[in-house]
Amino acid sequence: MESSTESSSLRKFALILTVAALTVVIGACQKKVAAVPPKPAPPPAAPAAPTVTLTASPDFITQGQQSTLHWTSQNATTLDLEPTVGSVQPPSGSTSVTPSESTTYTITATGPGGNAVDTVRVTVSPKSAPQPSAPSATLEELFAQNVKDAFFNFNMANIRPDARVALTQDAAFLRAHPNVDVTIEGHCDERGSLEYNLALGQRRANAAKNFLISLGINPDRMRTMSWGKEHPFCTEHNETCWQENRRAHFVLAH
Amino acid sequence: MKPIRWIGWTVMVALAGLALWARPAPSPAPQDWFRTGTGLGVSKVRLAVPNFGATNAAAQPLEKVFDKVLWDDLAYSGVIQMVSKSFYPLPSTWPTQPSQLQGQEKQWTQTPANAAMMALGNMAVSGSSLSVSGWLVDLTNTSAPPMLSKVYTGDATAEGARLLAHEMSNDIVSLLSGGVPGIALTHIVYSHQVGKNAELSVMDYDGANKHQITDLHTESIMARWSPDAGEIAFTCFVPYRGVVSAQLCLYSMAAKRVMYFPRFPGTNSAPAWSPSGRELAFSSSMRGDPEIWKVNSDGTHPVQLTFAPHSDNTSPVWNPKTGKQIVFVSDRGGLPGLYMMGEDGADLVKIDLPGMGYIVDPAWSPNGQLLAFSWRRPNGNYDLYIMDIATHQLLQLTRDAGRNERPWWAPDGRHLVFQSDRTGTWQIWTMMADGTGLRQLTHTGKNFSPNWSWK
Structure with a gap:
């Protein structure tokens, strides 16, 4: 405690000196004002960008x-x-x-x-909701055929154009199957760090969910979670594999 | 340009005034590794540690264990220069109690040994107990009482001998480093891959006694010791009513099991203890994107501390000295970087490190003055750095050796534990906080996410 009061009194002293110094400097600046030459006329304005x-x-x-x-x-x-x-x-x-x-x-x-x-x-x-391709197809099979994952760039959680297409298709499926709920799992590639990736994966899942909400899907039908870089889809160390692992993965919830 | 020169002069005058008026600056704290840096090697005490004596046959195998552990502990303490045994006088003259040193001191203090101090002693087994008499003697002043004179008692087992050696090395290190406790009895918790999952394991600070403590059959990661070492907070993925998500979990060392901790919506991860042990800071997406929250360590009263939507906020760490600030990782500025705020979320500032992007895994030194972190380099490797918080002065600890991540401080502020894939697999390593003294603690499987106990 003693040393902290000591340092605070030192700090006050330094503050006083600094203020004094600044006063001198400001004084010096004001003297110089008259000597400053007039500013050159600004260059002609470029046409404003549309x-x-x-x-x-x-x-x-x-x-x-x-x-x-x-x-x-x-x-x-x-x-x-x-x-x-x-x-x-x-x-x-x-x-x-x-x-x-x-x-x-x-x-x-x-x-x-x-x-x-x-x-x-x-x-x-489409005008009519997608019909089961075969009457015998189970919901799991339909889900696997029609629901696509959304993929992301490294260190990013924004929806790419290809992800917009996938998610738009997912929204159509969810609209046609109002009783289906989903879990959206965020995944990241191995290059990021452990804790940061877990957060990033959640934000990817959130981004996919928010996009579907914007397409009119009820948020109550979608749960999100993140695996970070745990449980990867692909374990090789190359960009093809890393891209496989940077995704919001859709899982049919029961 | 004259005004600028004016400022320069004025500041110099002000500084001169300060220097004249200021009372003598307090000397750096003994645990202040950064400022003493590599210069510490010069002032290290040269210590001779002749083999201890075994006064009965049953003590002989334990004496070998004790000698090796004591030697390794002292050599790795960072405050002692061990005098090589090849410089000692003939083994037949090695003392096992201080009285045997009488008249022999010069053999030890002169070239080639040049020892300033000696740790010596002897041990006996009686029934199932091992008793070690140990001393630390100043060889330049043997008429004075020994600096340490103590009897250590434990089990007459190899493990018992290890523990007694750790206890004695802690006493010696504390005496020779201005009272900073030794770390020989501390532990490291880490994640160990089991099949597709990761379970928590604990080992001694030197890698001995590895044992798995969780059996949750899921990912158990990001473990952190409570300040009293009684509990471990970590991130788990235990399902609940069919829903799997990252949640805070708590393991009790006394009960040897995972305790109840409330679940929150979303991803909840990276718990970090306040130095009081009463609160945990963590990352939670319970209200949308991952933000920093804190919660009482019994799981009550969650409070949101950061408000930066559309960004990731995680890896909080408290100032262990004051408990008043939290440093965390946020990518609100693009790449993840370090931010500091009050423990109530106020006074947020970015820790600006020009030219460095993607900085993660902050770890706050026990004296509150330094941050260790890992920097993801453009080539994809990670290197460990230490930053002086006051000056932003940096010290690079690893170089050209694969990925080095998740540093954490030992309680002496002189050592760090971290994970590295430099051998081709993820393993746990320790080193001195200046980058020297690398020690690989795990060798098989995948081991990661280490955390060093506070005591």
Whole structure:
């Protein structure tokens, strides 16, 4: 205790000295102000870069239904919306689309300041729910055939485009089988560290779950857990194998 | 640029003022390994340890065990320079009690031995008990009473002899290192792969007496001793009503079984004891993504300490000296790195280590001044480092030797345990906290996630 009071009194003393020193420095600075030459005029402003935002409403439709795409842009002279739509009018507007399958729409804004791109995905579910491929197929078999795992990049828990496709398919299955619950297991490759990987695996499972919630799946039907890098799918030491192990794995819950 | 020079001068003047006015700075604590660093070798005591005498035949095999264990303990203490036996006088003259040293001191203090001190003694077996009389003598002042004069009593077994040697080495190390207790009676808990699963095992600090303590047939990992060494908190995957998830588990050394601990939703892992033993900090996803929480060590009153959604927060460790701060790992800035906060979650700061990414596994030194951690290098290997918390000065401990992870401090602050795959398989190693004195403690199977007991 004594030494801590000692050091705190020292700290106070140092503080006083520092304040004193700073006062001197500030004084010196103020004297110099008059000597500073006027700032050169700023260079002519470059043309502002364009910005663009694309949204879809709704972004989940059943086959045959319409979705409306909205765009807003700034500093753009031309806008191109692909696929199927083509050139559209800046700065903002909307159009209806009726995609027959899940489609990612990309809008490109071009202006004097450069380009900007935004995307939105409209997910299309088949008109009729997928029927059992054979009447004899068990739920386990259907689950194994239709429910796909979501894969991740190293050290990441964000949903990649291929994972969006897989999870969208999973959502369709879960929608068609309302009595099916799932456990989503997060897995990581061996290159990360033990404790950090266990947390990362949980966040991967959470990311998959949150994506399915965004597609309208009831969160109560999905439980998450993480194995970290324990219980890997593949035990070789190469990227093919590591990629196998970086996933949110779907397990049928009973 | 003049103002900058002004600042420089002013600071120097201020520092000079401080130096003039300050009272003499307290000398560094005896366990302050970092500052003394490798210079410690110069000031190590040169100690001669002649074989102890066996006063009856039954003591002879135990005497051999005792001599080896005592020697290894003292040699690995980090505070003693053992004088090689090849420099000793003829074995027939080796004393087994201080009176036999009378007039012989110079044989030991002169070249080639140059010993400053001697540990000596003898032992006898009586019935089922072993009795060791041990001394520590200052050879430069043999007229003074011995620094240590003690009778150690235990079982007349090899294990009994080991324990007595550990006890005596602890006494000697404590005397020669300013009162920092020796670590010869400490233990290491670790995970050992059994089939597809991992069970907890415990061994002595030198790798002896390995024994499995859990039989949960699941992953039992991230074990941490309670400060009183009575319990081990760890992460387990025991199923409950058909649901498997990472949960906090508690093993009682006294009851020799896993005790009840409440389950929380989500992944709950990486428990870390507060130095009082009353609380555990841990990583929990019970409210979404993994955040740092703390909970009473009986499982009541969980409190969320960090709030950083869309990031991973784990590997908390308390300042063992004050119990007032927690360092943990978070990837809120991209790659995982170290953050420090108050034990209530306030005053969060990133421990900025420019040029270093992916830093994990923080371990706080017993004196509260240093952090050991592992850094994942761009080539995928991990190396262990020690950082002085006040100055951010770094000391690299491993180099070009595979992956080296999960460092943890011995209670003397002079040793670290860690896991390394340098032999091709994951094994448990110890070393001095300056990177020297590597010792491999496990050799077969897969062994990982070690933790050194607080005492």
